[in-house]
Amino acid sequence: MEYSRDTVYTPSPVTVANSNLESLRKYMGKNSIQELYDYADSHMEEFYERLVGHLGIDFFENFTRITDTGKGKENTTWYVGGKINIAYNCVERHKNDQTPAMKWEDEHGTMGSMSYMEMDRKVGKLAGSLNELGIRKGDRVGIFMPMIPEAIIGMYAIMRINAIAVPMFSGYGKDSVEVRIRDSGIKFVMTVESYERKGKKIPMASLIRDINGINLITLGNDIGKDFDFGKLMSDGKYTESVKSSSEDPAIMLYTSGTTGKPKGTVHVHGGSFINIVKEVHYYTDFKKSDTIFWITDLGWMMGPWEIIGAHAIGGSLFLYSGAVDFPNNERVWDMVERNGITILGLSPTFVRTMKAHGIRRLFKGIKAFASTGEPWDPESWLYLFNVLGNGKIPICNVSGGTDIIGCFLASTPVTPLKVACLYRGLGMGITVKDNDGNDIYDQVGYLCAKEHLPSMTRGIWGDHDKYISTYWSRFPGTWFHGDWALMDREGYFYLYGRSDDVIKTAGKRIGPAEVEGVADRVEGVIESAAVGIPDPVKGEAIVIFYTGNESAETLIRKEVENSIGKSFSPKHVIHIGSLPKTRNGKIMRRIVKSAFMGENPGDITGLEDPRIIEHIKAIGEKVR
Numbered sequence: 001m002e003y004s005r006d007t008v009y010t011p012s013p014v015t016v017a018n019s020n021l022e023s024l025r026k027y028m029g030k031n032s033i034q035e036l037y038d039y040a041d042s043h044m045e046e047f048y049e050r051l052v053g054h055l056g057i058d059f060f061e062n063f064t065r066i067t068d069t070g071k072g073k074e075n076t077t078w079y080v081g082g083k084i085n086i087a088y089n090c091v092e093r094h095k096n097d098q099t100p101a102m103k104w105e106d107e108h109g110t111m112g113s114m115s116y117m118e119m120d121r122k123v124g125k126l127a128g129s130l131n132e133l134g135i136r137k138g139d140r141v142g143i144f145m146p147m148i149p150e151a152i153i154g155m156y157a158i159m160r161i162n163a164i165a166v167p168m169f170s171g172y173g174k175d176s177v178e179v180r181i182r183d184s185g186i187k188f189v190m191t192v193e194s195y196e197r198k199g200k201k202i203p204m205a206s207l208i209r210d211i212n213g214i215n216l217i218t219l220g221n222d223i224g225k226d227f228d229f230g231k232l233m234s235d236g237k238y239t240e241s242v243k244s245s246s247e248d249p250a251i252m253l254y255t256s257g258t259t260g261k262p263k264g265t266v267h268v269h270g271g272s273f274i275n276i277v278k279e280v281h282y283y284t285d286f287k288k289s290d291t292i293f294w295i296t297d298l299g300w301m302m303g304p305w306e307i308i309g310a311h312a313i314g315g316s317l318f319l320y321s322g323a324v325d326f327p328n329n330e331r332v333w334d335m336v337e338r339n340g341i342t343i344l345g346l347s348p349t350f351v352r353t354m355k356a357h358g359i360r361r362l363f364k365g366i367k368a369f370a371s372t373g374e375p376w377d378p379e380s381w382l383y384l385f386n387v388l389g390n391g392k393i394p395i396c397n398v399s400g401g402t403d404i405i406g407c408f409l410a411s412t413p414v415t416p417l418k419v420a421c422l423y424r425g426l427g428m429g430i431t432v433k434d435n436d437g438n439d440i441y442d443q444v445g446y447l448c449a450k451e452h453l454p455s456m457t458r459g460i461w462g463d464h465d466k467y468i469s470t471y472w473s474r475f476p477g478t479w480f481h482g483d484w485a486l487m488d489r490e491g492y493f494y495l496y497g498r499s500d501d502v503i504k505t506a507g508k509r510i511g512p513a514e515v516e517g518v519a520d521r522v523e524g525v526i527e528s529a530a531v532g533i534p535d536p537v538k539g540e541a542i543v544i545f546y547t548g549n550e551s552a553e554t555l556i557r558k559e560v561e562n563s564i565g566k567s568f569s570p571k572h573v574i575h576i577g578s579l580p581k582t583r584n585g586k587i588m589r590r591i592v593k594s595a596f597m598g599e600n601p602g603d604i605t606g607l608e609d610p611r612i613i614e615h616i617k618a619i620g621e622k623v624r
Helices: 013-017 020-028 033-042 044-055 086-090 116-132 149-160 174-184 229-235 271-283 302-313 331-339 348-356 378-388 464-471 512-520 550-563 589-596 612-623
Strands: 007-009 065-068 077-080 100-105 111-115 140-144 164-167 188-192 194-197 200-203 215-219 249-255 263-268 291-294 316-320 343-346 368-371 395-401 406-410 430-433 445-449 479-487 492-498 503-505 508-510 525-535 539-548 572-575
Touching: 007 378, 013 020, 020 033, 020 044, 020 271, 033 044, 044 065, 044 271, 077 271, 086 149, 086 302, 100 116, 100 149, 100 331, 111 116, 116 149, 116 229, 140 149, 140 174, 149 164, 149 188, 149 229, 149 249, 149 302, 149 316, 174 249, 174 263, 215 229, 249 271, 263 271, 271 302, 271 395, 271 406, 291 302, 291 331, 302 316, 316 331, 331 343, 348 378, 348 525, 378 395, 378 512, 406 445, 430 479, 464 479, 492 512, 503 525, 508 512, 512 525, 512 539, 512 550, 525 550, 525 589, 539 550, 550 572, 572 612, 589 612
Parallel strands: 100 316, 140 164, 140 188, 164 249, 188 215, 291 316, 291 343, 343 368, 368 395, 503 539, 539 572
Antiparallel strands: 065 077, 100 111, 194 200, 249 263, 395 406, 430 445, 445 479, 479 492, 503 508, 525 539
């Protein structure tokens, strides 16, 4: 996929002067923002120590040193000896603040808001009730709820008493929830009887009520069997935040596995929290006066990321649990204007879909777009920037993962932007390596982190050996992230998909994102997924699935041959009604491939609509 290296956005002097990054530059005493980035990489411990002061994060007891590497680099601990609590910093210390902590809307357009003062009261009372239920430090408590205020209140109440919150995607079925319950040893799950999506009632509590060994804390409990979430939230004894250790686990997030078992990544009150606040504050330029809305779910990393970051800074969070295209395709535009949203997080898939619908409505009141989840194709990035943003709104493209509950790479409102670019993360020590572990520029290689970072998972729950083999064994002493990336000498990065998705055809290696970028620019194509399948001649052959105009097959094939070369001509180009993706828009290529080949697709718990698998299987049986 070819990207223009020309700068298409340059921040104004006023934008830079008023930015949080410029404030940090002055605080750190650096002469330029680039010098600030260099300092953050070269003096990482000093940077993260001083960062706490600029972010205004409160420790109950100060840390005695920044890191401890006594158990090896891969097991580094951060903010050693410190006492801190995420819920205190996000909720309790704002308990006298009448600023809206949360605003929300449902699919009917009913709006609401809650101040920090009210949120603290509800969190404190629910925390007291959790104590009364016998939940203690280190106990795992599940959250199986849509993006509603009570889900956030529940998450903070769990953290407040030093238990561990385990959010799960609200679209999961029973089996998916049970896998996580069994793996993490959950005894209590917060849930709702039901909620509405696309005008239909979606049951939740009834899906999991018969899982043995758990107790449900249910909002809207209508059968009297479960603990009543509303009653626990209103009647509990107000409880203050526990003085947690910096390394006490606060939240566990599950990543999708390739063999059917998802991995539980563990994140702590100290380093994980501080890195999240750093990213929201500087990468999106989020201020107390802002309202952020990310199209996501509590069970995906970006849910806790935006919630914790926004509330630590004291700004407002917007929540919406319905479908973004209901009752019409411009629902997001309407919500932005009605609710004073200033920062909007979306996915490339959302933009491609809106582009296919021909929407050209400007977003009013947005100061920054943010995006994550998948690589951009240039046409969609330019459509968001030029058409929906009128060539004036920066795109804060971030990329990281559940396993670091953060972002290795991020363009910002003060970063000059190139098409589909990312910029190096602040204090993240990121590089791209070749097969021999050498740093390389202007070539596609493996995205890696040179150092252990504050928000890296403290392991995989119940399987420390897998943690080492997954992240630290490919290049010893280096975190191997598994993405194909290219970096230039100016600090810009470009992503090309997962390295384990690479297609090897006729002795040549190519990332699927490069093929998809070519297919997506064909008129009538909405989105595509490219995978490699076994081929007796080439080793692997390319198969392209696409949505949009059914008659685009020949045009796609010609465009690939002309743009990439005839040796990469796809064996099959297949029109399909929809692609397997998560609710936040990430296309699951491995599921496309395994379904097409009639193989076990592994973990499918993140899919928005698992029914598509059988359709792809049927296609595979017919054309293979």
